Amino acid sequence: MLHPTKFTKKEMQDLKQMDIDEIIEGEYEVINLKYDHLLKGLTPLEDLFDSNDIPKKPKMEQLKADIEEYNLGTEENPKMIKLSKSLLSDEILKYLELMREFQDVFSWSYEDLKSYDTSIIQHIIPLKENQKPFKQKLRRINHVLLPLIEKEIKRMYEVGIIAPIRFSEWLSNLVPTRKKTREIRLCVDLRNVSKVSFKDNYPLPKMDHILQRVVGASRI
Secondary structure (H helix, E strand, O other), X not given: OOOHHHOOHHHHHHHHHOEHHHHHHOOOOOOOOOOOOOOEOOOOHHHOEOOOOOEOOOOHHHHHHHEEEEEOOOOOOOOEEEEEOOOOHHHHHHHHHHHHHOHHHOOOOHHHOOOOOOOOOOOOOOEOOOOOOOEOXXXXXXXXXXXXXXXXXXXXXXXXXXXXXXXXXXXXXXXXXXXXXXXXXXXXXXXXXXXXXXXXXXXOOOHHHHHHHOOOOOOO
């Protein structure tokens, strides 16, 4: 094993051309940190995390270049899934077989979402005492987005996701956002409700912490 401070220029050139797996499995067990060279197969942490160690969001162009779409349905009723291009051919086939077998588990459209009986199940947001309802002022929306918003509201209404109500104590504006597919997603500005609602004392952990706990786990 070579000491990292004693690498010659020739050895550094050889290391630079080698894959990281070859270095780990071969005679080089220490990654040189003295020289500013990135070994083949490694990604700088600066590209993955910011100065506060928060994972950066990958660019959309890079995401599109690294994935491939597969249709599990038909042309009239598509059921698209996305798999990484780095997967092997046999791994892709296993994933496709698994998704086809359990495709009824997923909701591919609004029509697949299951409604429930409100006489049996009701969702209540616990609010602090003596809090007055808040009604936001109506905001202007880009007129170009209005047809798309109306279409999305109509779809949700037809499948029973939303229901009309004439009088409401609370009123919040819609916030249209773009999905990765460039479609419109309708969100609701519930910041006023959040201010007066009780907070969960045991919130969900951050995603990077969850991923660290499953490092080394295998998939079947």
